[in-house]
Amino acid sequence: MMPGESLSEIPLIEQVRVINQRFRSCLSPLLLLCVFWFAACGSAPPDSDWRDPVDAWQSDDVGGEQDAVGSVVGDGWRSGPGAEAIVGPVITVATFNQHHLSDTICQSGQCGPNDFERKWSQAEFDARIAERAAAIDALNADIIFLQEVETQAVLDALNAALDDPYPVAILAETGYSASLDVAVLARGALVDSREYSELNDSTYRFSRRFLRVDLDIQGERVIAFSAHFKAKYQDQAGRRIAEAKTAHQIVTEVAANHDGALVILGGDLNDTPDSEPLMALTGDGLLKRVAEGMDILDVYTFVYQQRRQEIDHLLIAPTRGGRYVNESVHSLHDEGEWVGYGGSDHSALVGQFEMR
Incomplete structure (x- = not known):
């Protein structure tokens, strides 16, 4: 000393x-x-405004595990090839930006060719829904984080067009005219859901609601967070950083209170792994970006000025209740193309996770 x-x-x-x-x-x-x-x-994590006193489930843990405050952070957050053996059920998780999946109604009154909102004809809407649905069917995912879906009605139309519709289909409505929002499609049973709008930095709010969905999948607990951070178009200095810091606090505190659950975050975070917002999420190791160390050719999700970028991400909070299946993450693109998937300007990012 x-x-x-x-x-x-x-x-x-x-x-x-x-x-x-x-x-x-x-x-x-x-x-x-x-x-x-x-x-x-x-050394126990301090209380904060994000820890809801009714956050703890009133019933026993799904699967019978007792939660413990304090997640284990270390090399054990991976399972599968080159890591710990897989002992529990494995699920597939994806994030997929839908690129302005809007409806046939002009809510803003400004729906021209160069305006933010586009009013689709019914035939155009049906074609877009069919194209996105085919792409989602091909993912064969148990949980899908979606971004840029205008309304719950649009999400319901998309879900109904799938070969095997999801029993859980939740959209977090931001509330302004023609808003493009985050959503979750999931297998299993819905246990609870909630939305967050306020940031720790009172200067801003989440640009889209930060959505939490609690699920029971095959008797195991999964807590999934869907996010879409502020785009760099008409950027606001510090807003994505504030979104990242608040999301980090929310997710890590939920993980600390639910150590028997698989806790994952997915979405279009509009920034690259070496950026300040992504470092605010992953810098302390309490959240892990599952594509870390991967070749960008295998995991890029967007192309800007002919440069491949990782801006859509899947992250896991290391807990006793779940692991990322090592080397399973990859991005999907339309056949013969290296830009976009299913008619979107984003690729889908897909990975597998073990539930314990």
């Missing part, structure tokens, strides 16, 4: 060594045990 250094600034084992040196003559084994206990309590 260096001069001027406080006890809380050094590792726990070093704290114990220093305390033991100072009080060896009077420190009994029982008191030493108490020191360990109090030090461990001091």
Whole structure:
């Protein structure tokens, strides 16, 4: 321990060594045990405004596991090839920006060729729905994070057009005219859902609602967050960073309270892995971007000025309840093209996750 250094600034084992040196003559084994206990309590995550007192499920954990506060962060967040053995059921998860999947009604009153909103004819709408539905069918995913869907009615039309419609189809309506919103399609049973709009930085709000969906899939608990951060078009300095910091706080605190669940975040985050917003999400290791270390040719989701970019992401909060299946993540593009999928200007990003 260096001069001027406080006890809380050094590792726990070093704290114990220093305390033991100072009080060896009077420190009994029982008191030493108490020191360990109090030090461990001091490392528990603090309460915050994001931790809803009714957030804990009132029933026993799905699958019978007891939740524990405090997720395990380390190399064990991966399973499969080159990592831990797979022992639980595996599900497929995807994120797929729908690129202005709007309806036949002009809500804004401005629906010209160069306007933000486009009023589709019924035939055009039906064709777009059929094209997106075919692409989603091909994903064969258990959970799909969607972005840029205008209304719940549009989501319902898309779901109905699928070969095997999803029992869970939830859209988080932002509320302004012609808003393009996030949604989740999922297998299993819906347990709960909620939306977040406020950011820790009171200057901004989430540009689209941050959607949480709690699911029971094959008797296992899955908590899925769907996100669409502010686009760089007409950018607002700091807004994506504020969105990332708030999303990080929400997801990691939920994961700490539900350590028996698979906790995942997916969506169009409109920034690359080395950007400040993505570092705000992943820098402390409490959220892991599953495509880290992958070749960009395998996982890019958007092309800007003829440059491939990773701006759509899947992340996992390391918990006892779930693992990412190593090397399973990849992006899908329309056949013969390297831009977009299913008529969208984004590719779909797909990965597999083990539930425990």
